[in-house]
């Protein structure tokens with residue numbers, strides 16, 4: 001049976017934690033288009049409230065605030081729990097990461113255990129696989145935790161599973177792999193590699209590659225990640241399950257840099273610099289057969305198309321900034 005995301009959210013109350021962020025903001029946009037009544041809880045650690053649609057109820061606050069979380073979850077029939085300290089912030093401050101990524105998740109699940117929403121979707125990360133023994137990586141392959149971020153994202157997943165098993169809470173987990181695209185702002189100091197390369201390429205600066213550039217990732221276009229996330233919220237077969245979200249295509253950082261040069265229509269200069277602490281994963285590409293088979297989701301946007309669309313969006317943002325409209329904004 002095929003499930004239509006289009007009609008599933010109309011009129012429903014949906015809470016999106018981290019909804020002022022990159023992927024959360026895109027989820028919010030789709031939900032609003034479909035007529036959901038959306039509340040966003042975000043402490044604006046990296047998020048930006050000014051990018052949210054005006055119909056959204058925005059609550060500035062932290063998922064570490066148990067009472068606030070309880071009040072907001074109580075009103076929601078679906079919860080997308082996407083608030084998280086990112087890998088760079090987490091590596092700098094693992095305790096802060098622990099409090100948000102694990103403590104915040106426990107707050108959401110405890111509140112949901114009592115108020116019983118129809119579904120809680122938790123956005124995890126392919127970083128839980130560490131350096132895989134074989135690729136593409138399956139959901140039930142060994143997990144190797146090479147960073148405090150991987151520990152905390154898996155901690156959140158484990159709590160989801162425990163609440164599903166112990167209290168029958170209807171949860172679903174998606175493991176994203178390097179999401180990129182429209183809405184990922186290069187002025188966010190924690191933005192991903194795609195965004196950083198675009199910023200450099202558009203400014204005519206060299207693209208800095210940490211290490212030899214032969215490390216690989218599976219780059220997922222944001223619209224595809226959003227579609228999979230919404231499907232995980234409505235499909236009966238998603239309950240209690242963990243799904244990889246990606247493309248199944250392995251791309252080296254060198255190839256990504258070349259793709260970005262093509263997308264902006266310039267010859268880009270590449271500069272190889274030292275690898276960073278967070279660059280300890282050599283190859284990553286995920287197997288997406290499980291979600292294909294169970295939820296009938298598959299990615300629709302090629303890397304080339306996604307990079308071209310991102311370049312077009314950044315150019316529009318740049319023009320708006322040039323005209324001095326608020327959307328352009330100063331780096332925040």
Ligand SMILES: NC(=O)c1ccc[n+]([C@@H]2O[C@H](COP(=O)([O-])OP(=O)(O)OC[C@H]3O[C@@H](n4cnc5c(N)ncnc54)[C@H](O)[C@@H]3O)[C@@H](O)[C@H]2O)c1
Nearest residue numbers: 018020021022023043045046047062063083084125178179
């Ligand atoms: N973007 C990716 O490639 C990727 C890959 C794997 C997993 N993920 C996961 O997807 C989710 C969204 O990531 P993103 O890329 O949009 O990152 P993001 O940093 O843009 O979004 C995270 C949002 O959470 C908010 N936040 C952080 N701490 C908070 C707190 N204590 N209380 C309330 N809000 C808080 C931030 O302000 C931000 O708006 C996260 O759970 C992340 O772990 C993302």
